[in-house]
Amino acid sequence: MEVIAENGYFNAAVSAIAARAGVADGTVYLYFKSKDDVLRTAIDRNFERFHQRVVERFRDLDDPLDDPRQQLEYIAQVHLESNSENRAMAIVMQTEVRQSAKFIAEFSHRHLVKYIHVVREVVRRGQQQGIFRQDISDGVVAHCMFGAIDELLSSAVFTGRSYDAKATAKQVLDVLLHGITSVD
DSSP, rough: HHHHHHHOTTTHHHHHHHHTTTSOOHHHHHHHHHHHHHHHHHHHHHHHHHHHHHHHHHHHSOOOOOOHHHHHHHHHHHHHHHHHHHHHHHIIIIGGGGGGGHHHHIIIIIIIIHHHHHHHHHHHHHTTTSSSSSTTOOHHHHHHHHHHHHHHHHOOOOOOOOOHHHHHHHHHHHHHHHHTOOOO
């Protein structure tokens, strides 16, 4: 990911990826079919870690996170933390992947759908518990949340700005849940 983030996908040679990994060029091809496969595998692993982290936190037997508002905030926080935890992946996701219709389609079908599904489930639980309004589409909420955080990550990548993930997640959820209207 670092080689792709530094050089761009098309300028990132497999030999440079192998050198960074400390292996011979041929070794890369023992594990991956192509540079596309290297990128796809890295994205898959990154999003599987994200999803697993969220699911494990929701099911933590010692301290289950079961309030839908807190669950949404946690998803937002983990999403925002991805930038600081793996900056190269954030750069690749915000720049390189978006330049390829094929990668965008794959990402949308494999990972975005899963992300949206988790958020929708949380929103539906909140609606069933009377916490969230019934007249709001869980899908619209999920897409708004993903879009807001994705835009913040784009800003961080392009400007070098860093966010306090916990505080920013709290603000994103506050805007999502309460809007920007002043409370009198």
